[in-house]
Amino acid sequence: MKLKLLLMALVAVIFTASSYAQLNDNWKWLNPSPQGNTLNSVDFVDNNTGYSAGTYGTLLKTTDGGAEWTQISTGTDRNLISMCFVNASTGYVGGARQLLRKTTDAGQTWQNLQLPVQGQWDTAYYVMDINFVTPNTGYVVGFFQLESKIWKTTDGGSSWVTQGTGGADYLKKTYFLDEITGFAFGGPTYSEVIKTTNGGATWQSVSQESYIAYSMCFINATTGVYGCADGRVYRTVDGGNTWNFAMCPSSLDITSIHFINATTGFGFGSGSVYIKTTDAGQTWNEYSIGVGSVNQYFDADMTANGNLHAVGTYGAMIRSTNSGTSFVSQPFVTEHSITDIEFLNQSTGYAVAGFGEGDILKTTDAGETWVSQVNTYTLPLYGIAFTSPETGYLAGSINIKKTTNGGTNWIDVYTSNQNEIFGDIFFTNMNTGYAVGSYGKLLKTTNAGSTWNSSTIPNAGTFLNSIFFVNDNTGYVVGGESKSLKTTDAGATWEVMNITTGFLNLNNIYFNDINSGYASHGTGIFKTTNGGTTWFQLSTPAGGYNNVQFRNNYGYAIAGDGKIIKSIDGGSSWIVQPTVTSNPLYALYFNSDNFVYAGGVRGNMMKTIPQELLVTPVSGNNNETPGSFYLQQNYPNPFNPVTTIKFGIVSSGNVQIKVYDAAGRTVEELVYNSFIPGSYEVKWDASKYSSGIYFYSIVTKDFTQTKKMVLVK
Numbered sequence: 232m233k234l235k236l237l238l239m240a241l242v243a244v245i246f247t248a249s250s251y252a253q254l255n256d257n258w259k260w261l262n263p264s265p266q267g268n269t270l271n272s273v274d275f276v277d278n279n280t281g282y283s284a285g286t287y288g289t290l291l292k293t294t295d296g297g298a299e300w301t302q303i304s305t306g307t308d309r310n311l312i313s314m315c316f317v318n319a320s321t322g323y324v325g326g327a328r329q330l331l332r333k334t335t336d337a338g339q340t341w342q343n344l345q346l347p348v349q350g351q352w353d354t355a356y357y358v359m360d361i362n363f364v365t366p367n368t369g370y371v372v373g374f375f376q377l378e379s380k381i382w383k384t385t386d387g388g389s390s391w392v393t394q395g396t397g398g399a400d401y402l403k404k405t406y407f408l409d410e411i412t413g414f415a416f417g418g419p420t421y422s423e424v425i426k427t428t429n430g431g432a433t434w435q436s437v438s439q440e441s442y443i444a445y446s447m448c449f450i451n452a453t454t455g456v457y458g459c460a461d462g463r464v465y466r467t468v469d470g471g472n473t474w475n476f477a478m479c480p481s482s483l484d485i486t487s488i489h490f491i492n493a494t495t496g497f498g499f500g501s502g503s504v505y506i507k508t509t510d511a512g513q514t515w516n517e518y519s520i521g522v523g524s525v526n527q528y529f530d531a532d533m534t535a536n537g538n539l540h541a542v543g544t545y546g547a548m549i550r551s552t553n554s555g556t557s558f559v560s561q562p563f564v565t566e567h568s569i570t571d572i573e574f575l576n577q578s579t580g581y582a583v584a585g586f587g588e589g590d591i592l593k594t595t596d597a598g599e600t601w602v603s604q605v606n607t608y609t610l611p612l613y614g615i616a617f618t619s620p621e622t623g624y625l626a627g628s629i630n631i632k633k634t635t636n637g638g639t640n641w642i643d644v645y646t647s648n649q650n651e652i653f654g655d656i657f658f659t660n661m662n663t664g665y666a667v668g669s670y671g672k673l674l675k676t677t678n679a680g681s682t683w684n685s686s687t688i689p690n691a692g693t694f695l696n697s698i699f700f701v702n703d704n705t706g707y708v709v710g711g712e713s714k715s716l717k718t719t720d721a722g723a724t725w726e727v728m729n730i731t732t733g734f735l736n737l738n739n740i741y742f743n744d745i746n747s748g749y750a751s752h753g754t755g756i757f758k759t760t761n762g763g764t765t766w767f768q769l770s771t772p773a774g775g776y777n778n779v780q781f782r783n784n785y786g787y788a789i790a791g792d793g794k795i796i797k798s799i800d801g802g803s804s805w806i807v808q809p810t811v812t813s814n815p816l817y818a819l820y821f822n823s824d825n826f827v828y829a830g831g832v833r834g835n836m837m838k839t840i841p842q843e844l845l846v847t848p849v850s851g852n853n854n855e856t857p858g859s860f861y862l863q864q865n866y867p868n869p870f871n872p873v874t875t876i877k878f879g880i881v882s883s884g885n886v887q888i889k890v891y892d893a894a895g896r897t898v899e900e901l902v903y904n905s906f907i908p909g910s911y912e913v914k915w916d917a918s919k920y921s922s923g924i925y926f927y928s929i930v931t932k933d934f935t936q937t938k939k940m941v942l943v944k
Contacts, residue, residue: 592604
């Protein structure tokens with residue numbers, strides 16, 4: 232918030248919005264790593280190679296035992312619920328609306344598989360579990376509402392037959408001892424376990440308890456366990472014909488259970504704990520995982536060497552390489568919700584967290600890495616404002632904080648004695664700043680935070696969420712109950728603007744210049760073109776938008792369901808960006824280098840650059856189709872640190888341009904979008920990379936080429 236207008240002059244619009252249609256942007260996850268979407272399934276085919284699948288088509292792959300993961304495309308944005316890899320090359324994923332896909336090239340390409348459709352609701356089924364007992368013989372279990380179905384293939388998924396379930400409902404998982412002996416289990420409000428001894432031709436109920444069954448594992452042909460809600464574990468010693476309760480003190484919902492040998496087993500599920508047995512499942516104890524505070528682990532797998540891997544909500548990934556003695560997680564800088572982001576220049580930025588414990592994060596490499604500046608617990612933080620590279624302010628619960636050394640140290644410069652919460656802070660110059668919050672409270676300083684004057688804005692409602700000044704005198708505030716006010720005398724008096732009526736929660740306000748402003752709310756976005764005198768609602772895709780920001784005609788808005796929309800014409804039209812996440816997003820910042828940063832729940836942070844500003848039509852060729860596909864040599868070459876790459880497209884379709892280092896590792900994906908025929912250019916800024924040889928490649932449906940370039944610093 233925060234001297235934002237000073238950045239506007241720095242934005243160079245490379246070409247007008249009418250040059251060509253809006254493009255979809257390529258959003259990159261910054262925190263957690265490798266991404267923050269919920270992961271529902273994990274499957275390792277050997278000690279090193281594993282896959283994990285989750286929401287919105289997320290599929291990750293590791294080839295080093297889970298130390299590093301890369302995202303691969305499945306060609307769908309549907310939620311992936313289930314997964315099974317037969318070997319390193321052949322695998323299956325399943326999800327919503329009877330989605331079932333197969334790969335035979337380690338995830339590079341996927342083909343749709345067709346399950347039988349016998350009734351009007353069959354295509355609405357969720358593919359909850361995929362289980363191949365041989366390379367050709369596999370089972371799929373799914374349900375819609377309470378009805379369940381089991382499908383079987385004997386030809387690697389080319390064809391499927393529907394099997395009966397013996398009347399069992401809400402089945403979620405399967406477990407097979409061999410090709411003919413297996414179990415299916417789940418239950419609506421109680422456990423339902425059914426067994427087959429003839430390859431699924433018939434099934435019979437073998438266990439019904441008062442707790443939903445989530446997971447199963449057999450140690451040998453006779454001894455096995457299944458895990459349920461509320462820490463219940465049931466055990467069999469006769470091949471699953473009868474089951475008895477095993478002692479377990481946990482209240483964990485046990486969603487995944489595995490044994491690393493004949494006596495030692497682990498169960499994972501809700502919370503940051505796990506259960507463990509050392510007597511073949513007769514008794515269990517609960518232990519702390521020791522990393523993270525994830526709400527739920529949905530699946531786990533064990534490799535041949537005994538390493539354990541578990542995945543869950545918000546991209547959580549943990550692993551143990553010492554048989555469960557200790558666990559490590561994928562990198563995350565914070566698990567607290569990001570509430571505000573501000574950058575001082577192209578490299579240095581800050582983010583703050585609230586809605587629980589607070590956190591202060593700093594980056595010096597354009598968001599690629601972040602460090603926490605909090606060593607001990609702090610109260611929630613909601614707003615941040617910097618007046619110089621060294622001097623900044625934070626607003627949050629009870630306190631206003633200040634740093635004079637770039638965030639190394641923060642001190643309280645105001646503490647409320649009435650437990651007030653401050654939702655936002657804005658400085659108009661080095662000395663003058665404002666903070667707003669609960670019950671219409673307004674704080675103002677004219678001496679760089681040394682002292683603050685407290686007052687209440689009339690008609691401000693119960694909470695003010697956002698404040699924005701366009702100059703030293705003219706400012707705006709918005710909040711709950713549709714409250715919106717304007718001052719023209721530096722906060723001495725305020726007039727009601729009436730952006731809207733009713734009791735909408737106005738979440739933020741942002742002005743592009745002295746006349747053009749935007750306000751986000753629970754059902755859309757409002758705009759003014761006359762300094763707030765009148766407002767009109769923009770035609771936006773449905774959504775509850777928490778934040779909106781513009782740079783000239785380019786703007787973004789983010790929503791509580793993870794939706795991101797973009798406009799390149801000042802809000803007259805909007806395009807929904809491809810779904811990145813369903814996690815709530817709260818913070819948004821459009822930087823002077825055209826990078827856009829978004830943050831939200833559980834420390835989620837990501838960034839993009841508008842493709843319209845990254846990839847531009849070559850001057851004079853905007854409407855001309857090249858004679859053939861081409862990828863030109865970058866220029867200049869050698870270069871330091873920015874170079875330009877030109878390419879030509881002769882038919883509409885997806886284009887991908889990547890940069891690789893000398894070892895063949897991807898360092899940046901410059902382009903991944905759909906283009907119409909024409910000549911284009913893209914710039915690569917290699918300022919954060921070391922000198923050396925790099926390669927860049929273009930991949931389209933009909934054309935692939937790679938060239939070499941040299942970075943010299």
